[in-house]
Each structure stands twice: as structure tokens, then as C-alpha cells.
Amino acid sequence: SAAAAHLHLCRTVARRAERLTVDLSTVEAVNPAAVKYLNRLSDWFFVAARICNDDGRADVLWVPGASR
Incomplete structure (x- = not known):
């Protein structure tokens, strides 16, 4: 769904913020709770997108190594 796509986009932004x-x-002091928060935030966006898609339609599940 469009809403799930937007949530996945938010997830990628949160992951990018976490990496940055x-x-x-490595350069200056960062509160470790901030890194943990950004990680959990991206997890939340992922779960929210999955729930958003779960309105009677099947979600495409990722299977490791299936496309190789």
C-alpha cells in the first residue's frame, strides 16, 4: 500500500540517521541511547509498514538466499 511504502521510506531515513x-x-561523544533509539525507531517503522499491509492482503516475505 502507499502508506506502507511511506513507512518504509521513513525506515530508510531512520537507518541513515543511525549510521550517521x-x-x-567516532569523532565526538554521542549518547548511546540516541543510537539505540534510532535503531528501535527503524524497527518500529518496519513493523508499522507490515501491519499497514496486513488488511487482508498478503505481504511478500523475504527469504534469505531465495533469489540467488
């Missing part, structure tokens, strides 16, 4: 925060932590 980890990179920043």
Missing part, C-alpha cells in the same frame, strides 16, 4: 550517528560517535 554511529559515524559521528
